[in-house]
Amino acid sequence: MKFNPQMLQVYLVIGTQNTNNDPQRLLKIVKEALAAGVTAVQYREKDGTTLTKAEKVALGRQLHQITQAKQVPLFVDDDYELARTIGAEGIHVGQSDTRADVIHQLAPDLMMGLSVHNLEELERSRSLLPVVDYLGVGPIFATASKIKVKDPIGMQGLDDVITQTSKPVVAIGGIHENNVTDFKTEKVTGVAVISAITKSSDIKNTVQILKQRGK
Numbered sequence: 001m002k003f004n005p006q007m008l009q010v011y012l013v014i015g016t017q018n019t020n021n022d023p024q025r026l027l028k029i030v031k032e033a034l035a036a037g038v039t040a041v042q043y044r045e046k047d048g049t050t051l052t053k054a055e056k057v058a059l060g061r062q063l064h065q066i067t068q069a070k071q072v073p074l075f076v077d078d079d080y081e082l083a084r085t086i087g088a089e090g091i092h093v094g095q096s097d098t099r100a101d102v103i104h105q106l107a108p109d110l111m112m113g114l115s116v117h118n119l120e121e122l123e124r125s126r127s128l129l130p131v132v133d134y135l136g137v138g139p140i141f142a143t144a145s146k147i148k149v150k151d152p153i154g155m156q157g158l159d160d161v162i163t164q165t166s167k168p169v170v171a172i173g174g175i176h177e178n179n180v181t182d183f184k185t186e187k188v189t190g191v192a193v194i195s196a197i198t199k200s201s202d203i204k205n206t207v208q209i210l211k212q213r214g215k
């Protein structure tokens, strides 16, 4: 699958640590979110996941089947081997994960996302940008969904990064139905969320609201 910035519009990030360690619940949420129109899914087993490697592979394969059925790209957080094993379309790496250029050498077909928290990290990542399809920038607001999370950068911090790059940017961290209109479509390519969807009591409605961003 070839990268297209439209894919980033509403990007669901999820792992079993976000679903009470219950793989079936994860699959149910992803199915509902796909039916409601999320445009990308990231499989992120981290922050206290209890799954073994074999369980991640089994769940990752099931997840990939349901994203494929909707022709929605599946990204895997950080784990190159897992991404290859389950046939994911993309990978997302952070500043301390395996380097984007190393992964790109091994698998030029994988779409690539890179996390950048501020201008300094953007500058440090310049040499990697030719192999990067999009940047994940955050946390914008406070979030309870990530352990070792940095201080929120706010809308100003997000704007600072956006003005210094031509890469599509996905904002992440504390984005919910009540603040999504802050992210103007002509500036921010997409929004990535965990709890807005995993804790929603009406996923269909939530995704619709997340899609209607500010102009």
Ligand code: 3NM
Binding pocket: 013, 115, 136, 137, 138, 139, 140, 142, 143, 144, 145, 146, 149, 150, 172, 173, 174, 175, 192, 193, 194, 195, 196
């Ligand atoms: N990465 P929620 S913040 C996975 O800043 C993740 O890089 C972040 O969860 C970053 O939508 C975050 O529930 C958690 O706030 C996002």
